[in-house]
Amino acid sequence: MDVHLVHMRHLMPPGSPQTPENLQKIWLREFYQTVQSHKPHFLAVHCQEVGGKNYEASMSHVDSFVKELLSSDAMREYSRARVYLDENYKSQEHFTALGSFYFIHESLKNIHQFDFKAKKFKKVVGKETYSETLESTPSLEKEKFPQDYFPECKWSRKGFIRTRWALADCAFDLVNIHLFHDASNLVAWEKSPSVYSGTRQKALGYALDRITDQRHEKLPYFVFGDFNFRLDSKQVIESLCSTAAMQTVRAADTNEVDKLIFRESDNDRKVVLQLEKKLFNYVYQDVFRENNGTSLLQYDKELSVFKDRLHELEISFPPSYPYSEDSSQGKQYMNTRCPAWCDRILLSPSARELVLKPENEEKSIVYDNIGPNVCMGDHKPVFLSFRITAGAGKPNANKHKCCVVQ
Numbered sequence: 001m002d003v004h005l006v007h008m009r010h011l012m013p014p015g016s017p018q019t020p021e022n023l024q025k026i027w028l029r030e031f032y033q034t035v036q037s038h039k040p041h042f043l044a045v046h047c048q049e050v051g052g053k054n055y056e057a058s059m060s061h062v063d064s065f066v067k068e069l070l071s072s073d074a075m076r077e078y079s080r081a082r083v084y085l086d087e088n089y090k091s092q093e094h095f096t097a098l099g100s101f102y103f104i105h106e107s108l109k110n111i112h113q114f115d116f117k118a119k120k121f122k123k124v125v126g127k128e129t130y131s132e133t134l135e136s137t138p139s140l141e142k143e144k145f146p147q148d149y150f151p152e153c154k155w156s157r158k159g160f161i162r163t164r165w166a167l168a169d170c171a172f173d174l175v176n177i178h179l180f181h182d183a184s185n186l187v188a189w190e191k192s193p194s195v196y197s198g199t200r201q202k203a204l205g206y207a208l209d210r211i212t213d214q215r216h217e218k219l220p221y222f223v224f225g226d227f228n229f230r231l232d233s234k235q236v237i238e239s240l241c242s243t244a245a246m247q248t249v250r251a252a253d254t255n256e257v258d259k260l261i262f263r264e265s266d267n268d269r270k271v272v273l274q275l276e277k278k279l280f281n282y283v284y285q286d287v288f289r290e291n292n293g294t295s296l297l298q299y300d301k302e303l304s305v306f307k308d309r310l311h312e313l314e315i316s317f318p319p320s321y322p323y324s325e326d327s328s329q330g331k332q333y334m335n336t337r338c339p340a341w342c343d344r345i346l347l348s349p350s351a352r353e354l355v356l357k358p359e360n361e362e363k364s365i366v367y368d369n370i371g372p373n374v375c376m377g378d379h380k381p382v383f384l385s386f387r388i389t390a391g392a393g394k395p396n397a398n399k400h401k402c403c404v405v406q
Contacts, residue, residue: 004040006383030371032074046176047099078103081127096159114164177225184277192234220351231299281335288339310346313367330374345384355386
């Protein structure tokens with residue numbers, strides 16, 4: 001079975017200069033091309049910030065996006081679908097703005113989804129959409145992280161949604177997750193690792209503990225979403241500005257640090273980096289794109305804490321955030337944050353064993369981004385395409401293609 005897992009950060013990016021209709025058209029074109037290229041039997045798409053930051057005004061666009069996906073000619077061979085949209089933005093206690101989409105190809109005959117209340121698998125038939133209040137939906141588990149995990153936010157939408165699937169004799173969990181962001185570049189720079197890194201570590205540990213507790217049978221799991229993982233700010237800035245002198249600018253009224261300016265010691269004291277709360281203006285941006293930014297992966301350390309619980313395939317795409325939302329600047333980064341691999345697809349040890357790579361098939365496993373040369377919003381979607389062998393290890397086992405999109 002070919003599986004395709006896709007992570008998409010926004011259905012409607014905040015403050016985008018493009019109209020929702022234009023961005024939707026570009027996104028769907030790139031998405032359909034990826035689906036046609038890999039032809040998965042099972043397709044999972046995880047979204048965060050459904051509706052964008054202006055969700056009250058944008059939910060109507062989300063509805064048109066869902067209708068297009070479910071009825072499009074490009075997806076006509078996917079005869080069954082489940083769509084879960086947390087659109088209940090009036091409920092501060094429960095709202096996560098997460099959206100999970102699952103599509104099953106007509107050739108896949110035997111697929112079941114777990115009912116967490118009845119504690120049994122049920123056959124998937126037809127196409128169904130669930131929105132508004134997902135708390136009462138038995139085919140998923142949804143949680144927000146405790147508010148005290150990120151006290152700076154008066155109202156955090158961060159959380160996770162889990163669904164459980166059985167394809168032939170292979171069962172696994174799919175977890176849609178959104179972790180906490182860096183609120184200030186200046187605070188992130190203060191120490192290594194940053195205080196924000198610690199918050200994300202705490203929240204991810206909480207989610208992993210919940211999906212592996214004693215309430216249900218432990219299964220292989222795939223966790224994909226916006227982890228908000230960042231490069232170690234202090235270390236990466238010290239590397240990028242190793243020959244530069246730093247100037248500190250303080251606010252006149254509070255004497256708090258307002259800006260850091262790094263100037264080259266020669267070259268007419270050229271400014272190479274300006275750092276503010278929401279400004280990361282580095283003049284040599286090519287370093288984040290050359291060779292897919294792999295020279296900076298040494299500063300991508302947040303996953304190392306979970307090395308015994310989570311695995312990842314080799315990253316071979318540039319940092320997924322923060323891309324320009326100008327439609328003519330599809331490969332350009334905004335100067336708001338240090339580019340980083342925020343968007344990831346991670347596997348439990350047992351899930352990694354499921355993802356078999358047949359020796360006689362090249363590129364049967366692909367971990368990449370979608371729309372590398374066009375504007376897809378401030379986060380570039382990433383996907384993992386792989387093949388699961390039902391009855392792994394058994395003679396004449398059936399192979400199915402899957403794809404997950406984040």
